[in-house]
Ligand SMILES: Nc1ncnc2c1ncn2[C@@H]1O[C@H](COP(=O)(O)OP(=O)(O)OP(=O)(O)O)[C@@H](O)[C@H]1O
């Protein structure tokens with residue numbers, strides 16, 4: 041992961057994007073969650089040597105990002121940051137799966153390289169879709185949507201707290217690490233130092249949780265977080281879900297890329 | 310060590326989603342019924358703590374790499390396994406959504422590897438066993454370190470099994486195991502030390518926090534729960550993978566089931582026949598030759614390797630060309646939309 | 662309206678780690694009074710306030726709000742009556758947006774959505790923070806957080822207002838606004854603060870805590886004239902009662918001293 045300051049920065053950005061007001065933002069979050077889940081499952085359902093047929097799926101994150109006013113650079117940077125693990129494992133494929141499938145000019149292309157490329161494409165698509173979902177919906181709304189889709193209420197309430205105090209605690213941790221760095225003369229901190237820093241942070245957090253709970257009780261809290269927002273699953277949402285999911289299904293069973301390839305081959309001599 | 314969407318098949322991802330969702334539902338009910346609701350804000354805020362704490366790296370001596378706190382075990386020691394499981398799960402949801410760490414399909418795997426295994430296996434079966442009822446500082450530390458190592462080893466093994474079962478990566482099982490386990494042994498030991506130090510710290514500063522846990526959180530009900538989970542996972546996983554192996558495509562199977570297109574014994578012909586008929590009907594180009602991407606798979610598995618070399622090359626090239634064209638088209642649609650959005654909002658001024 | 666009465670009868674409080682924060686404190690606040698609790702850091706002010714709505718339970722002694730002792734049964738009713746603004750606004754603002762947060766209390770009281778929003782709006786307008794309604798709390802400045810925290814309590818229409826350090830972190834104008842707001846409030850007010858000038862301006866009565874005990878309880882002007890008491894309790898005269906370092910004029914002469 042990147043430095044703690046850049047993560048804090050990133051969190052704020054995400055939240056800022058989520059507070060914009062566009063067509064995509066106005067959709068019921070449940071619709072967006074459902075479509076994104078469908079997207080991820082369908083992308084994952086392709087077999088391991090699929091590369092080309094996955095390409096058309098890029099239209100989903102791209103279209104949403106554009107309609108929602110999400111900067112391309114932001115999206116690209118964050119997808120790039122998140123990709124390494126999948127790519128690392130994917131890079132082993134060429135070593136174990138060496139059968140040559142075809143030659144590109146004089147370059148032999150093995151099945152391993154194809155599946156590696158497939159992993160990279162999947163990673164970009166699925167990570168991109170998840171990022172777009174949160175950036176255009178906002179975390180609290182995603183939580184509310186998941187609750188609407190059957191997630192237990194306790195869990196939803198807990199995630200709401202997590203999100204709220206994430207910012208406070210990330211700042212707290214950032215201050216502590218900065219203070220630590222300033223006094224450790226450029227060396228990487230030793231585990232014992234980190235442990236006591238974390239221990240203190242933990243105790244401070246615990247006390248804070250106790251104070252928060254008091255503050256909630258003081259305002260007649262009885263174990264339920266009422267949410268003010270009432271979303272409506274209207275015609276626009278139904279159209280959104282049906283439209284995208286049917287597009288995904290078509291793209292899944294009907295390889296658009298081969299069709300395009302054949303078309304291009306026809307047009308060119 | 311987050312599992313990633315790109316390495317997962319829907320069958321494996323779906324199985325672990327189901328298992329994790331069941332775990333969340335069960336633990337949420339447990340927390341609501343058994344514990345006072347004071348724990349909900351506490352769990353939320355401790356989740357934020359864990360999130361922040363995971364950003365603080367420490368160097369792993371002798372390896373030149375760095376690790377961070379996993380937290381599942383620490384939270385289980387502080388909150389008990391149910392609340393700890395929920396808290397780790399919530400952190401993973403946030404990481405998946407905010408940082409696309411792992412991804413949505415892999416969420417179930419990650420919750421299982423990093424939440425379930427430490428909280429419901431390492432904590433009751435290792436930590437509790439070693440620590441006993443009223444542990445002294447040394448016993449507490451030993452129990453914590455051993456449990457952390459076990460938990461992380463299990464988690465790493467989980468990643469291996471899930472990856473290999475999905476079959477997207479070609480890494481052989483043995484190689485992957487030999488790669489993952491030793492790496493996570495070193496990480497686990499250091500993490501264990503850090504966790505132990507934190508536990509000792511809390512033990513000194515606020516002993517009442519550690520004593521507040523009901524001692525009954527150990528043994529029997531947990532073992533029953535564990536067995537139930539394993540059974541559920543085995544059944545779902547077994548069913549899903551049976552269909553997956555009959556028919557490489559979990560999704561096709563589920564769609565066929567939804568549409569009622571076929572009886573179970575011979576899913577292959579039924580589904581494919583139905584789909585082929587469907588494709589025939591909606592085909593734009595009559596001579597559109599490459600309908601199923603599964604063909605690409607058969608190329609690589611070598612079953613039909615002796616097939617026509619020419620057509621294989623042709624299909625590959627048309628795949629590459631088509632894929633690029635599709636990608637370009639996707640971006641083009643993006644630009645068009647952007648242009649329209651700009652035009653609509655009058656020169657791109659942002660509204661509030 | 663006897664339910665605006667607040668009384669502590671020989672309350673002591675010992676924290677779990679053994680530190681004794683309150684020792685045998687007895688205070689009686691009647692309807693409409695504005696009472697300040699002052700004292701050095703660690704004197705026990707926050708601890709005392711937390712007893713007023715049952716956030717902390719007395720280790721010994723009794724707390725009465727209205728005519729009833731504070732017990733488990735009366736707790737819910739007491740919490741509706743006593744509105745508490747905490748020392749650190751970050752602990753008080755936990756919902757995704759400002760408006761959600763201010764509506765939290767009214768919704769918990771069972772008000773319908775529309776009424777809750779209506780009340781929230783009134784409360785936010787009163788503290789001059791309506792324009793912040795859609796912001797998430799962590800993007801607010803310290804003073805804005807404080808004002809919103811006050812609105813979260815006002816929206817519940819409490820009969821008794823309890824505030825811990827209401828002016829800390831506010832800029833001079835916001836501090837004036839807050840003081841005006843508090844003085845407009847019709848009911849009982851109890852404020853803990855280090856802002857002695859505010860205390861002098863708003864509260865007729867002051868209770869001085871020292872190491873968990875009530876060191877003095879009386880008219881604010883009298884207390885601030887008692888140099889020995891102030892020195893013993895690590896306090897000072899409000900600036901308004903000190904001589905101006907430039908021209909030597911005391912702006913606010915103690916009333917009885919002029920006689
Ligand atoms: N949670 C706690 N556990 C143990 N001791 C505590 C706790 N909270 C406060 N104390 C102790 O109780 C005493 C009174 O604390 P309190 O917070 O009431 O002081 P205060 O008058 O509000 O101080 P300040 O002006 O700094 O806000 C202090 O000595 C403090 O160390």
Ligand SMILES: [Mg+2]
Pocket residue numbers: 706707708748825
């Ligand atoms: Mg205080």
